[in-house]
Amino acid sequence: MPLVPVPKPTFTQKLKRFFMVDLLKGMAVTLGFNIGALTDKDSVAGKGIYTEQYPKVRPDVAPRFHGAPRLNMDPETHDTLCIACNLCALACPEDCIDVIPMDVEVVVAGKPRRKKVLDEFIFDTSRCMFCALCQEACPTYCLELTQDFELATYSRAGFVWNREMLEQGRETVKYES
Amino acid sequence: MSVLALLAAPSFVDTLLLKFFSEQTVNYVIWPLIQVGLVVTITAGWVAYATYLERKISAFMQARLGPMRVGPWGLLQPIADGLKLLTKEDFIPENADRWIFFVAPYIAVVAAFIVLAVVPFGPDWAVITDVNIGVLFVLAVSSVGVLALILAGWSSNSKYALLGALRSSAQMVSYEVSMGLAIIGALMFARTLSLSGVVEAQASNSVWFLLYQPVGFMIFLVSGIAENNRAPFDLPEAESELVAGFHTEYSGFRWSLFFMAEYTAMVVVTAVATTLYLGGWYFPFVYRLTEAKGYHSVYVVVSLIVFLAKAGLLLYLYFWLRWTLPRFRYDQLMDLGWKWMLPAALINIVVTAIAVTVIQGLDNPSGMHTIKSLSAGLGLTVSGKVIAIAFGIVNLFLTAGVLSLINWRSRDFNLKKQRHQIRLVDLPKGKPAVAPVETVSEARP
Numbered sequence: 001m002p003l004v005p006v007p008k009p010t011f012t013q014k015l016k017r018f019f020m021v022d023l024l025k026g027m028a029v030t031l032g033f034n035i036g037a038l039t040d041k042d043s044v045a046g047k048g049i050y051t052e053q054y055p056k057v058r059p060d061v062a063p064r065f066h067g068a069p070r071l072n073m074d075p076e077t078h079d080t081l082c083i084a085c086n087l088c089a090l091a092c093p094e095d096c097i098d099v100i101p102m103d104v105e106v107v108v109a110g111k112p113r114r115k116k117v118l119d120e121f122i123f124d125t126s127r128c129m130f131c132a133l134c135q136e137a138c139p140t141y142c143l144e145l146t147q148d149f150e151l152a153t154y155s156r157a158g159f160v161w162n163r164e165m166l167e168q169g170r171e172t173v174k175y176e177s
Numbered sequence: 178m179s180v181l182a183l184l185a186a187p188s189f190v191d192t193l194l195l196k197f198f199s200e201q202t203v204n205y206v207i208w209p210l211i212q213v214g215l216v217v218t219i220t221a222g223w224v225a226y227a228t229y230l231e232r233k234i235s236a237f238m239q240a241r242l243g244p245m246r247v248g249p250w251g252l253l254q255p256i257a258d259g260l261k262l263l264t265k266e267d268f269i270p271e272n273a274d275r276w277i278f279f280v281a282p283y284i285a286v287v288a289a290f291i292v293l294a295v296v297p298f299g300p301d302w303a304v305i306t307d308v309n310i311g312v313l314f315v316l317a318v319s320s321v322g323v324l325a326l327i328l329a330g331w332s333s334n335s336k337y338a339l340l341g342a343l344r345s346s347a348q349m350v351s352y353e354v355s356m357g358l359a360i361i362g363a364l365m366f367a368r369t370l371s372l373s374g375v376v377e378a379q380a381s382n383s384v385w386f387l388l389y390q391p392v393g394f395m396i397f398l399v400s401g402i403a404e405n406n407r408a409p410f411d412l413p414e415a416e417s418e419l420v421a422g423f424h425t426e427y428s429g430f431r432w433s434l435f436f437m438a439e440y441t442a443m444v445v446v447t448a449v450a451t452t453l454y455l456g457g458w459y460f461p462f463v464y465r466l467t468e469a470k471g472y473h474s475v476y477v478v479v480s481l482i483v484f485l486a487k488a489g490l491l492l493y494l495y496f497w498l499r500w501t502l503p504r505f506r507y508d509q510l511m512d513l514g515w516k517w518m519l520p521a522a523l524i525n526i527v528v529t530a531i532a533v534t535v536i537q538g539l540d541n542p543s544g545m546h547t548i549k550s551l552s553a554g555l556g557l558t559v560s561g562k563v564i565a566i567a568f569g570i571v572n573l574f575l576t577a578g579v580l581s582l583i584n585w586r587s588r589d590f591n592l593k594k595q596r597h598q599i600r601l602v603d604l605p606k607g608k609p610a611v612a613p614v615e616t617v618s619e620a621r622p
Contacts, residue, residue: 018577026501030238034497037237050240 055175066130066145069123071166080167081142084118088134088143097134098122121166125151126159212305216293224440225255231496238500265429270334273426277332282431285325285438289445291318296448297373299458299481301473304373311372312364315449316357319404322442323349326423329435333426341422344412344507349404351514356400358522362393362529363453366565367554372449376457378554380464382562385456389532389565392525392572394454396518398494401446403514405439408499412507447491451484455491458484516584524576532568536561 009017016022036047052059061067072081084101102119105112132145150172153159161170190211194203229244229251236243244251269278295311297304308314323346330342363386367375379386387394403410406422419425424435451457458480467476505513536557540547547561557565 023502027497030497030501033240034234034237037240037242047240049237049242051242053242053245 061147061149065147065149066132066135068146068148068151068170069125069128069134069161069166070144070146070169071121071163072142072144073167080118081140082118082121083140083142084116085139087137087139091133091137093131093133094127094129096124096127118163121163123161123166124159125161126156208302209305212302213294216298216305217290220290220293220441220444221437223444224437225259227440227443227492228258228436229255231499234493234496235500238497259433262429262433267431268426268428270426273334274332277328278426279431281325281329281332282427282434282438284328285322286434286441288318288321288325289438289441292445293441293448295372296445297376297452297457298448298484299477300373301477303458303477303481307371307373309369309371309374312360312370312375312449312453315372315445316353316360319442319445320349320353322438323353325438329427330423333423335426337420338423338425341419341425344419345406345423348406348410348412348510348514351511352400352403352410352518355396355514355518355522356404358519358526359393359396359400360453362390362525365529365533365555366390367453368551369554372452372457374553376452376459378556379456380459381553382556383459383461384557384562385454385459387454387456388562389569390454390525390529391569392521392576393529394450396522396525397450397454398491399513400518401450402495402498403510405442405446405495407439407443407495409502409504410510411504412510443492443495444488447488447495448484450491451487455487457487517580520580520583521576524579525572528568528572528575532565535568536564539564 033047037049040046040048073079074081082099084099086099086101089095089097089099098121099118100120100122101116103114104117106115107113130145134143135145138144148169151159191203191208194207198207232254233243233251244254247253247257269275292315294305295308295314297307326345326349327342330338330340330345333339363375364370366386366389367378369375369378375386406412424432427435460480460483463476463479463483467473467479533555536547536555539545540561545560546558547564549556549558549561
């Protein structure tokens with residue numbers, strides 16, 4: 001084992017030691033935070049309160065935050081924007097999306113045609129890693145990851161969202177003070 | 178005027194009580210009972226809110242908010258905590274010594290609360306009883322608290338509790354010595370053991386003994402923190418090592434009694450430190466503005482507030498230090514107690530004795546006038562005060578010098594010694610050691 005080089009203390013260092021400058025510095029830090037908590041409003045740059053009163057005060061999530069998925073609807077007709085193209089399911093690296101289409105009979109220009117429309121949409125949030133590749137793949141801006149982050153449920157089955165949940169949003173008990 | 182009437186309550190109550198009881202009963206039974214009731218209630222409430230304050234201050238120092246949910250700003254949190262503790266199960270571990278286990282928390286609380294009887298919270302009716310051996314009483318009774326910790330640790334039938342109790346008893350015994358010795362310096366100037374007498378000595382001199390006794394104050398404060406088992410000296414309840422120390426096996430109300438004892442002991446130490454070194458209820462100009470103009474009750478109440486403010490500042494220092502300093506190692510703690518605090522206290526006594534002798538010797542023969550009167554403490558003139566304060570400041574440097582002389586071989590708190598210690602024992606001296614190069618075993622393919 002080599003000798004550990006500990007430099008000899010200089011006169012200033014000895015003086016600092018004698019007057020306990022380091023102790024006073026430490027106490028100044030804690031006192032600064034104590035005063036800052038009572039006066040300073042800027043918590044990030046200053047010495048104010050950093051924590052949030054979560055259920056009482058909703059936190060501001062970052063603009064790039066990805067949360068609960070949602071299937072958007074046409075704001076006027078309230079029909080789904082999804083065209084059941086399956087691009088999101090293909091884009092998903094975790095394979096957590098299942099798009100189940102069905103064929104309906106429609107009459108286009110007097111002729112009967114079959115059209116592929118969305119029947120059911122299964123989104124497994126327990127496997128989702130919120131990369132939002134599905135959102136980028138969607139050609140109609142239908143599937144979107146919102147900023148809602150309260151996804152906890154009581155069972156594993158609760159993590160699997162169906163079309164209704166995706167369109168209407170999941171029912172959660174909101175905190176009321 | 179209603180405020181003044183309220184402040185004049187004692188004389189009003191006195192006349193009311195005299196209608197029903199004899200004068201002796203009123204003076205020696207009724208009034209003390211009222212005072213005791215008030216002090217115990219206020220201290221218990223204060224102790225409850227000290228926990229709240231501690232949580233709040235620690236939260237602020239960590240940029241948190243602390244308890245916020247019970248009541249506005251969490252102000253009802255202590256009450257909620259108390260109710261929760263009352264409804265908890267009173268658990269007794271298997272094979273515990275039941276009776277000692279039951280009695281230990283009560284000893285702790287009683288030992289902590291009795292001391293409040295002699296603490297002078299203010300002049301006149303703001304002190305329960307003025308015992309003429311007050312300081313001795315405080316030291317004697319507050320050290321009974323150690324017994325409670327030992328009993329609690331021993332009776333719990335748990336290794337953590339026993340270890341915590343052993344640690345705390347060793348710690349409290351070793352710091353008790355330097356604490357008692359540190360007080361002597363202040364007593365040399367006060368010339369009395371009565372706590373009220375100490376305050377009066379400072380008031381008549383219009384000086385705080387902190388100026389005469391800076392070293393004594395520091396030793397008393399450090400020893401007091403160690404005596405109360407508070408951080409950075411909270412080894413008996415070091416969470417990371419001993420679960421919760423001596424009260425590991427306690428739950429519910431008995432546990433809260435230990436907590437109450439700890440916080441009351443804190444209040445007691447701050448009160449005694451205030452009395453001995455910070456002038457107690459004395460504050461400049463208060464007497465001249467109130468008592469001299471005839472407002473006696475105002476004088477008492479203002480003095481009471483002054484005392485509480487000083488003690489509160491010291492209490493804040495407790496919380497402040499707790500969140501600034503890390504915990505000492507056990508050998509460092511013992512080192513600090515026996516190798517640094519005890520010699521410092523002895524040096525303080527010697528220097529103070531020399532200072533008092535010098536002041537007395539300079540008084541008559543040389544024509545210098547240093548002593549005003551000896552009626553209340555050592556009444557000094559301006560030149561006497563200057564000499565005493567100069568001795569106090571010189572004492573700071575002298576103590577530091579002598580301590581570093583004594584401890585030049587000691588490892589802890591001594592970087593020079595540590596530098597020589599960081600070296601393998603087997604290595605020859607002076608030869609620069611080389612780390613042995615690990616040879617790669619050739620058997621490996």
